[in-house]
Amino acid sequence: MRKFVFAALLAALGGAVVSADVVIPEDQVPFTVNEGDVVRIPAKGIAGTQVTAKVTQGNAKAAVKVVTTRVNGKMPIGPGNHEVDVHPEGKGEVSVEVTIAPPNGERKTHKYSFKVR
Secondary structure: OHHHHHHHHHHHOOOOOOOOOEEOOOOOOOEEEOOOOEEEEEEOOOOOOEEEEEEEEOOEEEEEEEEOOOEOOEOOOOOOEEEEEEEEOOOEEEEEEEEEEOOOOOOEEEEEEEEEO
């Protein structure tokens, strides 16, 4: 029965399953991704750092997520790591500005550009 349901679901989707990659830029040099890929921008800072993201060009959505770790089942005291997930919604050029604002420091804005093919 499960196979039948899965086959019916695949048929409803047109039979095509698209595999998406997660692309993590290590610098701010422009790059190219395929349609359906997700761009994940790491943003590091000290505890209390605020991270914001804004799509300045192209058709995409950006979401900031807090990344936490666990040691011996507990969250350790330390840095406030974030990730910005950018989900392009079609082909073309995309530009994103990520602003990192530590609680007692100078805010910095990083610009990332990529092309979706």
